Structure formats: structure tokens, C-alpha cells
Amino acid sequence: MRLLVVDDELRLARALQTGLSREGYVVDLAHDGGAGLDAALAGDYDLIVLDLMLPVLSGYELVRRLRTAEVWTPVLMLTAKDGEYDEADALDEGADDYLTKPFSLVVLVARIRALLRRGAAPRPAVMRSGTVEVDPATRRVLRNGEEVEITAREFALLAYLTRHAGQVVSKAELYEHVWESHDHSRDLNVVEVYVGYLRRKLGRDVIETVRGAGYRVPEGRSS
């Protein structure tokens, strides 16, 4: 999952980056509204965390322009407590949720998860494909009801694929979202390696290879 955090308070932005990375997200930063808009338009993010008060371009204005450009990435707005703006304004402007500063990281993560889940199509909290269950909330993976030990990177990859169950996801897309890099020239072999790890742990059939296109996890009916 790739997030964009737009905030001009450097300390807070870094703290969020650290904290959210620890939760398994890939986090990019932008420090003013202009840079934020550029990144949001270009970046193909899964979610944007946006401060309301920003140099160059306010959070308001940023969301409006995003929506005008037909970009519907979920936006979580951060507002200062003393705000002359209130929640309604932020929400009316096209944000999907908002949070008042100061807030706790745990709450932020909970809201982010909720938004991501709501995001594309309303999906059950526990994702499922064949005999495999993925629970993003508790970071657990079950195969035939039994828990499987899985590393952080493996989990991030599996979660992304499962979130897009039924779709073919290219190696480049996986690399961008699961690994933190925009460097397109890099070797995508690492994706193959990790697909291999997952297959070894979960069974050969959990991830299909679509030659020349990418990978796909079958849409999941259990039982």
C-alpha cells in the first residue's frame, strides 16, 4: 500500500512516515500543496493524508483540483484543533475523512485501514482466496484455517495482490506499491523471488502467473 503524506511540518511528517512504514505502508512525503498536487496526480497512490493548512496550495484547494482532474484517491484530512474550518467543510470539499490534530498514531492507522477498505469496492475485512485468508487488521495469514508464518515483505505483497483479487497486477505495479522505489530501471526479479516465497509457504496455486502481464490471485470464494 502506497501512501502520500502532505504536511509542511517536517517533524510530524517524518514521524508519520516512520510510524506508517512500521505498519507496512510505503510512504512518500510532500511538504507543500504544489508538490503534493503534482505527486498526487502522478503517483498512483492508494491513499493521501493531507494537512489542511499548507503553503502554496491549501489542502482544500488540493482536493478540489484532484477531484476536478477525476482522481478519486481516498483523502484523509488533518485539521488543527483551533480550526476556523470545521469538519463539514473538509468533508464537503471532497475529503473522505478527517482527523483533528493532535491525534494518536493508532487512531490514524485505524482510519487509514477503514478508508482503504471502503476505498475501491466495499470489501470484507478479512480477504480470502481459495484456501487462504488474509487479515490486514491483525496481520495474520491462514491456510486451511492454520496460521502461516510470514515475513513483513511477504505480507505486504500478499495483501496487495489479495486486495486486487481477480485482477492481473504487473510486476512494475507491485514493485512500486510494495517496495519503496520509483526507479523503473531496477530489477523486478525481487518480485518474482517473493512470489516464489509465498507459493512455497501457501501452496503453488495461490498466485497465478500471467506470462508477459504479471500476477493474479483468484477471486476468493472460500468454501
Next chain:
Amino acid sequence: MRLLVVDDELRLARALQTGLSREGYVVDLAHDGGAGLDAALAGDYDLIVLDLMLPVLSGYELVRRLRTAEVWTPVLMLTAKDGEYDEADALDEGADDYLTKPFSLVVLVARIRALLRRGAAPRPAVMRSGTVEVDPATRRVLRNGEEVEITAREFALLAYLTRHAGQVVSKAELYEHVWESHDHSRDLNVVEVYVGYLRRKLGRDVIETVRGAGYRVPEGRSS
């Protein structure tokens, strides 16, 4: 979803009722601890929002009696900031989460959603995991039936982990809830150190490490 709000401040209670209704919840009110307890026992609620300071019966006492009566409805406790009670106490007493006044409605809704998702895991008043028993009421810990000396911080950590038995809890979450700090940039090593202390006192296997994700105590079988 049916919620019960117990608070003696009429204005606040009404505001919560209005706000939560708008979120799609059905909200009943009670204005003192006695009425709250009756309603909670009779009402089959999905969640209870509970002020700590109440006439007739404190929030504390209310939760304790609920749990004694084997009612495991999730409880979200509201505490005043200046409190002689602190948050850890609320959690030890059997509440599932807490929120310090003043708070924003959106945050409250987020917490409520999180609690409802987590659901009410029926658990005995004394929590148990393997050979270890934790009694929040008396702040005592037994291993193989023998009492183990434990410090306040160690207990808070163990209680939090045990309350979330079966789930992986991140170091950041532990740090926020057990150390009550919102400083995200601080070193989380102290969590590791205290996990080490607990393992030394209670046995290596009471707390599992989930590398890259956090810690977990095994789901307890209760005799």
C-alpha cells in the same frame, strides 16, 4: 448497531446521541450509573460508551459488575483529563478502550468502529494464557498458580497484551497505550526491554515475537 451512552452531562449525552445517530447507530441514553447498569444488563447492546465519573455508580464499578455478570459487551470509557484515575486503570477494570475528554466526534466514531470490528471476545475476568493468569482487578499475576512479583509498568504491558490475546500488537501501539505517550519519534526499544523482563519472570513462551509486526500472547484457554 445499538449503542448505550451513559453520561450525566445532559448536553454532551444529547450531542453524542445526535452525532452517532447521524453515523447510523441506534443510541440509547442513561444518565447515572444505576440506570446505566440496568440498561446494559437488559438491553443487548453492541457497545457501551461510558463516562468514568457518574452519580450512583462509577463507570469503574459499572464495568466490574457487568463483567461479573458475564456480560462482555465492548465498553469504551470516557475519562476526564485531570483525572485522579488514569487510563490504564480504566483498561484494567475491564473496559476495552478509553478516550480522554475533550475528544472529537470523528475520533469517537473511529474508535467505536474499531471496537465493533474487534467485537466482544468473551473473556473471563481473570485472563489466562498458557500457564499464566492475569487478574486486572487485584493486579496480580500467577504462573503455575504461584504469584509472581511484577512492577506497575510490566503489569500494564502484560495486561494490554493479554487483553488482545491472539492478536499481533505493534510496538508503536504498545508504546502509545502502555506508556501513554504520543511522541511518535521516540525509541521503541523500551518496549523490547520490558518484554524481556516479562519473559524472564514468566517464561520465554508467554510472549511471541512477530518479527516486523509486533508481539502476541497466545489465545488463552480458560480452564
Next chain:
DNA sequence: GGCAAGCCTGAGAGGACGCTGAGAACCAGT
């Protein structure tokens, strides 16, 4: 079949992560 491009995988280097002992800082009681 023969070939090339795409994909898989075993081995291993390097680094990130978690654990622990030592001890400093702090507090309460004497």
C-alpha cells in the same frame, strides 16, 4: 524441434531487527 524471452529458484552477502547486560536517572521511604 529449436530458439528467445520470460519466469523460477538455490545460494549467499549484507543489513535490519530484536534481545540483553550494564548502568544512569529517578523516586520513595528511611
Next chain:
DNA sequence: ACTGGTTCTCAGCGTCCTCTCAGGCTTGCC
């Protein structure tokens, strides 16, 4: 001020994870 206990910081170390590389295998195409 001294003692005993608790909390927290720090640095070193071991382990597991991550990623690269090279060679082998599969697939699609002629």
C-alpha cells in the same frame, strides 16, 4: 544523604530477513 526499587537508555551481538545474482526451466513462436 543513603538505600532499594523501578524505569529507561545505550551499545553490542546474534538471528532472521531482504535482495542480488547466476544458472536452469518453461512458454510461446517460428
